[in-house]
Amino acid sequence: MSGPESEKDTRHFEVDLTGWGLSFEPGDSLAVYPTNDPELVDEIIHALGAKGDEIITAAKTRKPFREALLRDFSVTQPTPKFLRAITQRANSSTLLKDLLQPERKEDLDRYLWGMEAIDFLIEHPSAKFKPEEFVGFLNKLQPRLYSVASSLRVFPDQVHFIVDVIRWESHGRARKGVASSFLADRADNAPVPVYPSSAKHFHMPEDPSTSIIMIGPGTGVAPFRAFLQDRQATGAKGKNWLFFGAQREKCDYAYKEDFDQLKRDGVLTRFDCAWSRDQAHKIYVQHKLLENAAEIWKWIDADGGQFFVCGDAKRMAKDVDAALRKIIQAQGGKSIDEANAYVEKLKSDKRYKRDVY
Numbered sequence: 403m404s405g406p407e408s409e410k411d412t413r414h415f416e417v418d419l420t421g422w423g424l425s426f427e428p429g430d431s432l433a434v435y436p437t438n439d440p441e442l443v444d445e446i447i448h449a450l451g452a453k454g455d456e457i458i459t460a461a462k463t464r465k466p467f468r469e470a471l472l473r474d475f476s477v478t479q480p481t482p483k484f485l486r487a488i489t490q491r492a493n494s495s496t497l498l499k500d501l502l503q504p505e506r507k508e509d510l511d512r513y514l515w516g517m518e519a520i521d522f523l524i525e526h527p528s529a530k531f532k533p534e535e536f537v538g539f540l541n542k543l544q545p546r547l548y549s550v551a552s553s554l555r556v557f558p559d560q561v562h563f564i565v566d567v568i569r570w571e572s573h574g575r576a577r578k579g580v581a582s583s584f585l586a587d588r589a590d591n592a593p594v595p596v597y598p599s600s601a602k603h604f605h606m607p608e609d610p611s612t613s614i615i616m617i618g619p620g621t622g623v624a625p626f627r628a629f630l631q632d633r634q635a636t637g638a639k640g641k642n643w644l645f646f647g648a649q650r651e652k653c654d655y656a657y658k659e660d661f662d663q664l665k666r667d668g669v670l671t672r673f674d675c676a677w678s679r680d681q682a683h684k685i686y687v688q689h690k691l692l693e694n695a696a697e698i699w700k701w702i703d704a705d706g707g708q709f710f711v712c713g714d715a716k717r718m719a720k721d722v723d724a725a726l727r728k729i730i731q732a733q734g735g736k737s738i739d740e741a742n743a744y745v746e747k748l749k750s751d752k753r754y755k756r757d758v759y
Contacts, residue, residue, distance in 0.1 A: 403564060405653030411567040412621065412656060414551075415585055417594055420559040426598035428553055428628035429605040429757070432561055433545040435595035436584035442478075442520065443471045449523040456533040461542065467533040475540040478580060480519045484539035492526035516572025546581035547599055549712060549757065551624035553632035561596070562628075564621045564656060604710070604757045610638035613707035615698060617722050619647030619676070619687050620656075622713025625757065627657055629710075634669045642669060643701065647676035647687040647718075687718065688725040699733035708753045715758035726754075 404412040417432070426432070447454045447468060454468035463474055471477055482502070489499040501510040519540075523529070531539075552562035567586045568579025578587075585594075606629055607614065616626040623646050630642060644661070648654035655675075664670040674694065678684045691698060701707040711722050723745075731741035748754035 403656045407650070408653040409649060410654065411569070411586070412564065412654070413567055413586060414562065414564050414656075415589075416552075416557075417561050417563075417596055418559065419561055424561070424596075424598055426550055426554065426561070426600070427605055428550065428632045429625050430550050430601050431547040431599040431757075432550055432563055433547050433597050433599045434581055434585065435545045436543070436581040437472050437588070438475075438477050438543065438580060439578055439583060440472065442578075443468060446471060446477060446520055446523065449520060449527075450531055450533065450536060452533050458534055458537055460534060460537045467537075470537060474543055475537055476543045476580075477520075477540065478518045478577075479541075480514065480517065480522060481539055481541055484519060485522070487531070487539055488522050488526050488529050491529035491531075493528040495526060495529075498522075516570075516577065518575075518577070521573060521575070543580075545597075547759075549622075549624040549628075550598075551627045553628050553635060555635035556631045561598075564624045566621055601757060603752075604712075604755050606632065607640065607708050609640075610636060611640050613641040613643070613671075613701050613705050614710060615643045615645070615701055615707055616710045616712075617645045617687050617691070618710075618712045619645075619718055620713055622711075622718070623656055625712050626710070627660060630661075630664050630669055634664065634667065641671040641701070641705075641707070643672040643674075644670060645674050645676070645687045645690055647678065647690075649677065649679040651675065651677045651680055686721065688721040691722065691725045692728065695729040695733050698729055702730075702748070702753075703734065706753075708755065709748065710755050710757075712757045713759075719756060719758040 403414050404410050452467060454466065456467040458465060458467050458470040461474060463470060485498060485502060489495040489502065500506065501513055548563040548565060550561055551564050552560060565582050565585055567582040570577050604625065616629065618626045626644055633642060648656065661670060661673060665673055674690045676685045676687045676690045678686055702709060709726065711719055713719065727741050727745055730736060730744050731738060734744065736744060745754065
């Protein structure tokens with residue numbers, strides 16, 4: 403989905419569901435069970451001095467060590483009990499032992515940033531673990547949830563989703579996101595274990611004539627592609643306003659052709675994009691909201707529309723929430739307390755819905 407000039411590697415995936423009978427609604431998520439990077443697993447086995455064919459019986463499983471590391475356990479992020487075991491078994495681990503003190507939590511977090519279990523095995527070769535012991539210090543490998551980006555009414559035998567493939571370098575090593583690299587590197591034309599995860603708090607209005615405002619920068623646009631497909635397929639009469647944001651229009655414009663067609667078809671009533679790096683000052687979706695404050699207030703207050711936000715919880719969702727409160731305060735002539743109360747009423751009436759992570 404991203405061009406060669408992009409700072410991101412954004413990909414669109416389609417999973418064939420023919421014959422499986424999986425059911426989901428726009429707004430739901432798809433849980434993907436990844437496997438770990440085989441090269442990393444082999445490096446861990448080598449660092450432990452193991453062979454990989456040792457039989458593991460931990461965590462209600464009985465299988466060879468290598469297969470258990472590939473499929474059952476999280477082998478990247480070091481757990482506190484693994485770090486404590488390193489300090490107990492390594493000849494020299496004074497710094498780590500000191501950082502594991504409760505009062506040093508922030509220092510430990512800074513120290514651990516970008517580090518994985520393999521780093522500690524290589525750095526402390528004197529810390530010995532038998533395969534069965536080692537998996538006892540690991541967490542179970544968890545599925546990753548991705549917002550569904552398609553409607554079953556349009557693609558009855560498929561599910562679509564959009565993913566930023568995570569790759570970076572730290573401490574001189576190339577790192578990979580577990581699930582995103584699994585999808586990008588090893589899932590083509592292979593079975594992918596998935597199941598739908600319901601998100602009833604994030605479904606479309608029951609009344610198809612209700613207007614909706616959707617804010618989905620980056621991969622947060624996924625559910626709104628599904629919303630629009632579904633509303634077109636059902637002939638829903640409600641107006642649809644989408645706010646999408648990314649770094650550069652030229653190389654980060656996900657689903658441009660889809661949205662252009664939806665505009666031509668009259669399904670996408672309004673469409674505003676924020677390109678944060680296409681000019682000297684950064685423009686984000688919350689800025690576009692504020693630019694359209696009067697019209698947004700009309701859609702929400704006079705028209706009874708619903709307000710949806712999907713994407714990053716740490717910054718984007720907070721900034722969008724602050725912008726919404728400013729709009730309600732300014733356009734509705736309300737005090738700060740009244741605007742906050744209005745937002746809480748939107749939430750309790752299920753007219754302000756968020757799927758943030």
